[in-house]
Amino acid sequence: MMSLKNLAMFVRVYELGSMSAAARDQRCSPAVASSRISELEKYLGVRLFNRTTRTLRATEHGKIFYQGARKVTEALAEAEAAVMETSQSPRGSIFVAAPLGIGRRLVAAQIPAFKDLYPEIDVRLRLSDRKLDLTGxxxxxxxxxxxxxxxxxxVRMVAECPRVLAASPAYLSRRGTPLDGAALVQDRHDCLVLRFPGATEFQWTLMTQTGPKRYDISGPLESDDGDVLTDWALAGRGIILKPAFELAEHLRAGRLVPVCEDTPPAPVPLAWLFPHRRFTDPKVRLFSDYMTRQCRAAISGPAAQTRP
Incomplete structure (x- = not known):
């Protein structure tokens, strides 16, 4: 009898075009993924993929088999979701990613309470400021x-997240306080930049009387970790652009001071992203519902205010 695990592995290998990516998706090792494909090929008596050390391509048999295999796996996923929908004890693991700073403050802080509500759901959290390939x-x-x-x-929108430009009193006493984006550029202020491999944003978008305007910024320090940038700002090394709720404590305590208030940063969308087939998973939806409420409360509540 054909193994459903082998069938599911075949579908993901076909869709992702990679044995290792499919293995990550199915929570197993590449060796296990390869073994499952081999077992399926042996059962069917045909080769489904042409494999070398560098390439993997579906054969004509593989292309034909995929059309039926996908329908089977989709039907199984729908049936599982329907059963889970009526279950009083949803269970399983959820693999979640979030940016470092936001992940620590908005997501990680709330996971223990979520776990108390749903003890049979395990949460695997990955924090990174780099761009992630959700499916892969x-x-x-x-x-x-x-x-x-x-x-x-x-996409599930959470909120339009207010942001703020800020620097330490020590930096401002040394370099002066820029009132708007033009002064930020003309006076060559040290901007602390979040940058990582593949990053494409080298400008800050600020709101002016005529609408959003992009300003080319530069500075001697950059990092792929947003919390490192905050530490540098507190140490007087430059101006930082961050979500308002992330800097709220430092702003209230006077450790950081808002700048460029005549041209504040444009708010930025905060949203949950899902691979298409994960969106209807009941345990994923439960986690999304819970975290969306918590994120909205944190962003709009008193802790998000930047003024004392």
């Missing part, structure tokens, strides 16, 4: 801040 890395969902990607991912 086997993630169920990811919190995304910034312009929404043009892709086939499902």
């Amino acid at each position: 890395e086997g993630l169920d969902m990811a919190l995304h801040m910034g312009p929404l990607p043009d892709s086939d991912l499902k």
Whole structure:
């Protein structure tokens, strides 16, 4: 009898075009993934993929088999979701990603309470400021801040997140306080930049009387970790652009001071992203519902206010 695990592995290998990516998606090792494909090929008596050390391509048999295999796996997923929908004890693991700073403050802080509500659901959290491939890395969902990607991912908006430009009193006493974006550029202020391999944003978008305007910024320090940038700002090394709720404590305590208030940063979308087939998973939806409520409360509540 054909193994459903082998069938599911075949579908993901075909869709992702990679044995290792499919292995991550199915929570197993590449060796196990390869073994499952081999077992399926032996059962069917045909080769489904032509494999070399560098390439993997579906054969004509593989292309034909995929059409039926996908229908079977989709039907099974729908049936499982229907059963889970009526279950009083949803269970299983959720693989979640979030940016470092936001992930620590908005997501990680709330996971223990979620676990208390749903003890049979395990949460695997990955924090990273780099761009992630949700499908290729086997993630169920990811919190995304910034312009929404043009892709086939499902999107659930959380909020438009207010942001603030800020610097320490020591930096401002040394370099002066820029009132707007023009002064930021003309006076060559040290901007602390979040940058990582593949990053494309080298400008800050600020709101002016005539609408959003992009300003070319530069500085001697950059990092792929947003919390490192905050530490540098507190140490007087430059101006930082961050979500208001992330800097709220430092602003209230006077450790950081808002700047460029005549041209504040444009708010940025905060949203959950899902691979298409994960979106209807009941346990993923439960986690999304819970975290969306918590994120909205944190962003709009008293802790998000930047003034004493």
